[in-house]
Amino acid sequence: MLRRGFxxxxxxxxxxTLPGATHLLPRFNPASAFxxxxxxxxxxxxxxxxxxxxxxxxxxxxxxxxxxxxxxxxEKTKTDGWVRVPSxxxxxxxxxxxxxxxxxxxNSDKSDWRLxxxxxxxxxxxxxxxxxxxxxxxxxxxxFQPGPxxxxxxxxxxxxxxxxxxxxxxxxxxxxxxxxLLTLNFNxxxxxxxxxxxxxxLNVNVEKIEDQKMYLSCVTQSRDQQTVYxxxxxxxxxxxxxxxxxxx
Amino acid sequence: MLRRGFxxxxxxxxxxTLPGATHLLPRFNPASAFxxxxxxxxxxxxxxxxxxxxxxxxxxxxxxxxxxxxxxxxEKTKTDGWVRVPSxxxxxxxxxxxxxxxxxxxNSDKSDWRLxxxxxxxxxxxxxxxxxxxxxxxxxxxxFQPGPxxxxxxxxxxxxxxxxxxxxxxxxxxxxxxxxLLTLNFNxxxxxxxxxxxxxxLNVNVEKIEDQKMYLSCVTQSRDQQTVYxxxxxxxxxxxxxxxxxxx
Numbered sequence: 001m002l003r004r005g006f007x008x009x010x011x012x013x014x015x016x017t018l019p020g021a022t023h024l025l026p027r028f029n030p031a032s033a034f035x036x037x038x039x040x041x042x043x044x045x046x047x048x049x050x051x052x053x054x055x056x057x058x059x060x061x062x063x064x065x066x067x068x069x070x071x072x073x074x075e076k077t078k079t080d081g082w083v084r085v086p087s088x089x090x091x092x093x094x095x096x097x098x099x100x101x102x103x104x105x106x107n108s109d110k111s112d113w114r115l116x117x118x119x120x121x122x123x124x125x126x127x128x129x130x131x132x133x134x135x136x137x138x139x140x141x142x143x144f145q146p147g148p149x150x151x152x153x154x155x156x157x158x159x160x161x162x163x164x165x166x167x168x169x170x171x172x173x174x175x176x177x178x179x180x181l182l183t184l185n186f187n188x189x190x191x192x193x194x195x196x197x198x199x200x201x202l203n204v205n206v207e208k209i210e211d212q213k214m215y216l217s218c219v220t221q222s223r224d225q226q227t228v229y230x231x232x233x234x235x236x237x238x239x240x241x242x243x244x245x246x247x248x
Numbered sequence: 249m250l251r252r253g254f255x256x257x258x259x260x261x262x263x264x265t266l267p268g269a270t271h272l273l274p275r276f277n278p279a280s281a282f283x284x285x286x287x288x289x290x291x292x293x294x295x296x297x298x299x300x301x302x303x304x305x306x307x308x309x310x311x312x313x314x315x316x317x318x319x320x321x322x323e324k325t326k327t328d329g330w331v332r333v334p335s336x337x338x339x340x341x342x343x344x345x346x347x348x349x350x351x352x353x354x355n356s357d358k359s360d361w362r363l364x365x366x367x368x369x370x371x372x373x374x375x376x377x378x379x380x381x382x383x384x385x386x387x388x389x390x391x392f393q394p395g396p397x398x399x400x401x402x403x404x405x406x407x408x409x410x411x412x413x414x415x416x417x418x419x420x421x422x423x424x425x426x427x428x429l430l431t432l433n434f435n436x437x438x439x440x441x442x443x444x445x446x447x448x449x450l451n452v453n454v455e456k457i458e459d460q461k462m463y464l465s466c467v468t469q470s471r472d473q474q475t476v477y478x479x480x481x482x483x484x485x486x487x488x489x490x491x492x493x494x495x496x
Contacts, residue, residue: 090399091399091401115406116397116405119367119374119398148360150367151339154338158363158416159434161364163434164409166408168400185436186411187435189432189433190430190432
């Protein structure tokens with residue numbers, strides 16, 4: 001019984017009926033009310049918001065490597081079609097006006113939610129990262145500078161902190177490339193440790209989209225590409241969001 | 249060239265000579281100076297320290313489920329040989345008196361390091377967890393209550409936050425079971441989302457130890473075992489720590 005879950009929800013296309021798990025299963029709706037081209041996904045998801053802090057902008061903690069590569073990619077947003085993906089306090093800010101295929105009423109009254117990869121407010125202490133997305137090629141690059149609060153082996157980033165950021169970059173890339181919204185599985189092979197405070201570059205590609213699933217890969221390496229830190233792959237579930245019936 | 253890394257270091261048993269990566273490769277020393285029975289590992293690694301805060305103790309944010317299961321396992325530490333694994337601000341606190349097989353001099357002068365899974369100081373906001381280890385059976389149980397700063401899908405724990413904690417529980421279990429110290433690879437399949445604020449139970453087992461590698465598995469589920477949240481597996485590299493030459 002417990003094997004049923006995300007994947008069964010795709011196959012059957014409706015909420016499951018497992019006792020105690022009905023609010024956990026995603027619902028796939030093939031007759032969604034809005035267009036889902038990459039262009040429309042990007043324009044909706046990546047809009048800048050004046051009232052909401054964008055954490056994907058440079059701050060004083062960014063080192064020279066992080067800054068210079070950031071400006072290289074910023075140039076590409078003007079000439080090569082790349083998009084800088086904004087990063088807000090919560091995914092709620094990205095999907096305003098749309099509802100998730102999950103029943104969240106029991107958990108929706110708190111104001112202290114934070115996206116895990118933005119959980120540490122103080123600049124430079126935790127995750128510093130920015131994602132750039134290339135819509136026509138369905139790929140992303142994430143610049144990652146781990147702070148001292150992401151430690152695993154003394155002096156180096158915790159493997160789990162890299163895994164979580166790859167999952168997050170996968171997630172944003174999968175959604176923008178075709179509404180891949182939930183991680184089904186994730187695999188990572190570690191090659192070398194990332195020194196805290198240094199720059200690691202995550203190169204993410206959508207490998208294929210098949211049967212409402214998206215398959216992504218990631219190579220994480222140093223800027224000069226001489227050191228591979230990790231290789232990862234992940235599968236995401238496609239789910240179209242529905243517009244809220246009473247939009248403001 | 250870049251394929252060489254952790255695993256090659258095991259095979260050759262010495263530091264690699266890759267340019268730019270010499271401080272990243274582990275060194276395996278089969279002629280370690282101290283005994284490495286599970287008993288001695290536990291007694292050294294799990295000693296309580298009066299001057300160092302132990303984050304694995306209950307606080308006001310723990311819900312009734314977390315508290316009652318914690319007390320169940322605490323009873324087992326008295327009768328069934330289970331050990332409560334202390335959790336400090338940094339792995340440095342666990343390995344005092346021993347040196348890692350890595351050159352850390354460039355990164356060892358900062359005082360703001362924090363173990364990633366203890367990165368959020370405020371009680372109840374981030375990771376609340378405690379690991380219990382069973383030495384004779386080489387298995388662990390981790391009680392996990394994700395706070396609002398671990399959000400992914402609104403209202404639920406980020407998949408990466410669970411992946412990181414499984415990696416951390418693997419890491420502690422692997423070390424205590426036989427000096428498995430570095431994650432080589434990690435795989436996770438997500439089945440259901442974990443509501444923020446609820447209790448998830450991680451059941452970790454050492455499946456086998458072979459060729460200086462340790463293979464671990466984890467099933468994460470609700471307390472009543474009716475909902476499986478994720479299944480994971482991981483491989484760790486065995487590395488014996490050496491005593492520091494000038495111990496205090």
